[in-house]
Amino acid sequence: AQKITQTQPGMFVQEKEAVTLDCTYDTSDQSYGLFWYKQPSSGEMIFLIYQGSYDEQNATEGRYSLNFQKARKSANLVISASQLGDSAMYFCAMREGQGNNRLAFGKGNQVVVIP
Amino acid sequence: KAGVTQTPRYLIKTRGQQVTLSCSPISGHRSVSWYQQTPGQGLQFLFEYFSETQRNKGNFPGRFSGRQFSNSRSEMNVSTLELGDSALYLCASRSAGENSPLHFGNGTRLTVT
Numbered sequence: 430a431q432k433i434t435q436t437q438p439g440m441f442v443q444e445k446e447a448v449t450l451d452c453t454y455d456t457s458d459q460s461y462g463l464f465w466y467k468q469p470s471s472g473e474m475i476f477l478i479y480q481g482s483y484d485e486q487n488a489t490e491g492r493y494s495l496n497f498q499k500a501r502k503s504a505n506l507v508i509s510a511s512q513l514g515d516s517a518m519y520f521c522a523m524r525e526g527q528g529n530n531r532l533a534f535g536k537g538n539q540v541v542v543i544p
Numbered sequence: 545k546a547g548v549t550q551t552p553r554y555l556i557k558t559r560g561q562q563v564t565l566s567c568s569p570i571s572g573h574r575s576v577s578w579y580q581q582t583p584g585q586g587l588q589f590l591f592e593y594f595s596e597t598q599r600n601k602g603n604f605p606g607r608f609s610g611r612q613f614s615n616s617r618s619e620m621n622v623s624t625l626e627l628g629d630s631a632l633y634l635c636a637s638r639s640a641g642e643n644s645p646l647h648f649g650n651g652t653r654l655t656v657t
Contacts, residue, residue: 464645472632474648481643520587527642530577531600534587 432456433521435535442511442542449496450506450538452521458482462524463504464532465495469517477519480504511542546571548649550635556655562623565652569616569637575599576618577646578610581632590633593618625656 434453442448454463465477480488480495488495496505508515518539522532549568557563569576577592577600589602593612610620616637622629632653636646 462643466648471650472634472653473650474634474636474646476645476647479643479645522587529600530575530592530636530638530646531589531602532579532587532646533589534579536586 432525432533433523433535435521435538437538439539439541442515442540444513444542444544445510447507447509448511448515448540450508450519450521450540451503452505452535453501453503454521454523455502456523456525458525460525460527462527463495463497464522464524465493465504465506466520466522466534467515467517468520468537474520478506508540511540513542513544516540516542548635548637548647550633550649550652552652553650554653554655556657557625558657559625559627561625562621563625563654564619564621565633565635565654567618567620567635567637567649569618569635570639570647573637573639573647574616575638575640576612576616577636577638578618578620579634579636579648580604581634581651582628582630587634590620622654627656630654630656 461482463480467475478490478493494507518537520537521535578590592600612618632651634651636648
């Protein structure tokens with residue numbers, strides 16, 4: 430069974446607008462971590478933001494914020510004020526338990542920012 | 545601080561050959577893991593090393609192996625290459641903090657012909 434689901438098709442976003450990328454997850458663990466990564470065409474995976482399962486506040490990192498709804502098992506990424514450099518694939522990932530490197534990734538969302 | 549460095553960036557091999565990929569983690573990171581990325585299967589966890597010991601392994605055949613050296617550098621090896629092994633192989637390192645994220649390298653793109 431898939432642990433991370435990202436089902437949105439490719440998205441075109443107007444520069445300076447906000448975009449929300451959906452992510453739902455499946456786990457029976459009480460302790461887990463959720464991550465968002467950006468992968469531009471160069472291939473490197475760039476860490477954007479982290480949300481722990483026990484964190485009560487939604488995580489924010491600059492223009493990135495995470496809309497964490499634990500009961501619904503969703504962790505949507507919001508990118509505010511989109512820039513051309515935001516064009517990339519975006520991956521949601523989950524780490525079950527703590528202190529390990531085993532992430533389960535979703536299939537990703539393609540975002541293209543247009544001027 | 546230098547990021548995760550992977551070499552080579554590109555590799556072309558023939559079916560049946562073997563290949564070794566190298567990864568140097570961020571200085572001070574002792575935990576290294578490897579992922580395979582393909583268009584069909586997406587990103588899949590291969591294995592994880594910490595202090596020269598394999599700590600976790602994904603669901604890949606025994607042809608895929610790895611090791612970590614005392615300086616935390618890691619290598620992964622794929623023997624008897626198959627066409628389906630063509631992929632982007634990503635290495636990541638992590639610091640000791642419980643919630644610390646993985647930091648990935650640029651990857652090695654392997655093409656098997």
